[in-house]
Amino acid sequence: MTKRNTKELILSTSLALFNELGEPNVTTNHIADEADISPGNLYYHFRSKDDIVIHLFKRFLTGLQPLTEVPENSALEAEDLWFQLHLTFEIKGQFRFLYRNLSDLTARIPDLGRAMRGLLMRERQAAFQMISGLQLKGSLRISTQEKELLVDTLLLVITYWIPFASMFDLHRLEDGTTQVKAIARVLQLVTPFLREPERSQFTKLAFEYLEQT
Amino acid sequence: MTKRNTKELILSTSLALFNELGEPNVTTNHIADEADISPGNLYYHFRSKDDIVIHLFKRFLTGLQPLTEVPENSALEAEDLWFQLHLTFEIKGQFRFLYRNLSDLTARIPDLGRAMRGLLMRERQAAFQMISGLQLKGSLRISTQEKELLVDTLLLVITYWIPFASMFDLHRLEDGTTQVKAIARVLQLVTPFLREPERSQFTKLAFEYLEQT
DNA sequence: GTCTATATCTAGATAGAC
DNA sequence: GTCTATCTAGATATAGAC
Numbered sequence: 001m002t003k004r005n006t007k008e009l010i011l012s013t014s015l016a017l018f019n020e021l022g023e024p025n026v027t028t029n030h031i032a033d034e035a036d037i038s039p040g041n042l043y044y045h046f047r048s049k050d051d052i053v054i055h056l057f058k059r060f061l062t063g064l065q066p067l068t069e070v071p072e073n074s075a076l077e078a079e080d081l082w083f084q085l086h087l088t089f090e091i092k093g094q095f096r097f098l099y100r101n102l103s104d105l106t107a108r109i110p111d112l113g114r115a116m117r118g119l120l121m122r123e124r125q126a127a128f129q130m131i132s133g134l135q136l137k138g139s140l141r142i143s144t145q146e147k148e149l150l151v152d153t154l155l156l157v158i159t160y161w162i163p164f165a166s167m168f169d170l171h172r173l174e175d176g177t178t179q180v181k182a183i184a185r186v187l188q189l190v191t192p193f194l195r196e197p198e199r200s201q202f203t204k205l206a207f208e209y210l211e212q213t
Numbered sequence: 214m215t216k217r218n219t220k221e222l223i224l225s226t227s228l229a230l231f232n233e234l235g236e237p238n239v240t241t242n243h244i245a246d247e248a249d250i251s252p253g254n255l256y257y258h259f260r261s262k263d264d265i266v267i268h269l270f271k272r273f274l275t276g277l278q279p280l281t282e283v284p285e286n287s288a289l290e291a292e293d294l295w296f297q298l299h300l301t302f303e304i305k306g307q308f309r310f311l312y313r314n315l316s317d318l319t320a321r322i323p324d325l326g327r328a329m330r331g332l333l334m335r336e337r338q339a340a341f342q343m344i345s346g347l348q349l350k351g352s353l354r355i356s357t358q359e360k361e362l363l364v365d366t367l368l369l370v371i372t373y374w375i376p377f378a379s380m381f382d383l384h385r386l387e388d389g390t391t392q393v394k395a396i397a398r399v400l401q402l403v404t405p406f407l408r409e410p411e412r413s414q415f416t417k418l419a420f421e422y423l424e425q426t
Numbered sequence: 427g428t429c430t431a432t433a434t435c436t437a438g439a440t441a442g443a444c
Numbered sequence: 445g446t447c448t449a450t451c452t453a454g455a456t457a458t459a460g461a462c
Contacts, residue, residue, distance in 0.1 A: 022320060025317075025321075027436080027437055029438085038446065039448095040439090043438085104237060117381070120380065145423070157366065164368075164373060167315065167319065167330065185362055185369075189366070193405065203359075252457085257427065262457095
């Protein structure tokens with residue numbers, strides 16, 4: 001087995017186990033065992049367990065990158081927004097262990113904490129710009145105070161829909177049901193502030209996809 | 214030191230440390246050290262670390278109990294609702310370590326998982342009844358579909374406002390700022406579906422308290 | 427009830443042969 | 445690059461004296 005492949009194998013095995021059992025409940029021996037390699041070999045490729053987590057996190061960020069680099073002031077259409085959310089939620093689902101232990105991971109691994117907080121701030125800004133875009137276009141009416149609160153609520157939902165869902169149905173995260181519900185939730189948060197015809201558009205969109213599941 | 218007092222001391226010391234550092238990062242030796250007792254003594258009073266967590270959780274439930282036993286079909290006034298939220302959020306803040314490691318704790322300690330899921334279901338039902346009450350009174354208009362989604366969003370927010378807040382300002386949880394923000398957030402979720410005059414009432418209430426901070 | 431001392435166990439990590 | 449064998453540290457938990 002070449003170096004690249006083993007490293008890859010360790011990462012994918014770790015990701016699967018972390019997602020399934022939760023990162024704190026997966027040992028390096030467990031990973032090695034599942035990947036059919038020796039513990040020593042694992043430590044040849046990674047300096048520590050945290051090192052594996054960090055590599056996975058970087059991969060997560062990379063997967064997210066093309067999505068966070070959205071044209072700044074473009075007022076997104078409802079469909080675009082839905083699609084955007086769908087893509088990011090998909091990736092978050094793939095790396096869901098990060099969100100299930102957010103507090104601990106960010107506290108234990110300072111680099112990860114900084115990076116994650118950075119991501120959250122970028123997401124917050126993206127949400128803010130989306131609202132502002134709709135506002136500028138005249139499709140949305142909201143006070144400054146309400147806007148601040150709404151943006152944070154959006155951030156809360158797009159960050160914690162994973163652990164929330166996993167409290168009830170751990171297995172649904174693999175099919176798309178949970179994602180779609182979370183997306184509908186996000187749209188519903190914005191909808192009430194919209195004017196027609198956007199309001200009906202958003203509402204229709206949210207429940208259209210919800211009903212497919 | 215009498216038995217009762219030491220047990221109490223262990224519990225309060227554990228709670229403080231868990232809240233501050235996160236439950237997984239606090240060892241039994243650490244607790245004993247902080248409480249100025251020996252590790253052996255700690256294990257005289259509690260069979261395991263999980264046992265301490267369970268005791269604290271029971272205490273949490275007990276503190277919450279008078280609040281979850283709300284008269285069933287009474288349509289709450291805005292002020293009542295605010296007060297109700299304030300009391301429960303206060304207690305959740307006091308036991309915030311439970312919410313910061315929800316996924317892990319519920320997975321590691323099955324009893325706690327069951328009990329926590331039970332609490333969530335009761336809270337969900339309370340939210341549902343609150344919405345239904347307002348609906349029946351004619352103050353609120355919402356479709357069945359939207360109602361389901363809204364109730365789950367409410368549940369998400371009242372469950373994850375603590376870890377969300379602690380991602381940014383770990384220290385604010387001790388003063389009331391974070392709670393008030395979370396309450397305003399909850400009110401804002403319901404507001405858009407309300408008719409006048411309740412709508413203005415709710416909005417005013419949310420921002421009145423928000424501005425005090 | 428409380429202490430000191432210690433047992434046990436396990437996870438993370440390393441050494442050195444191949 | 446990979447293995448086997450092993451070390452180390454630290455956490456939970458117990459034994460037995462006081």
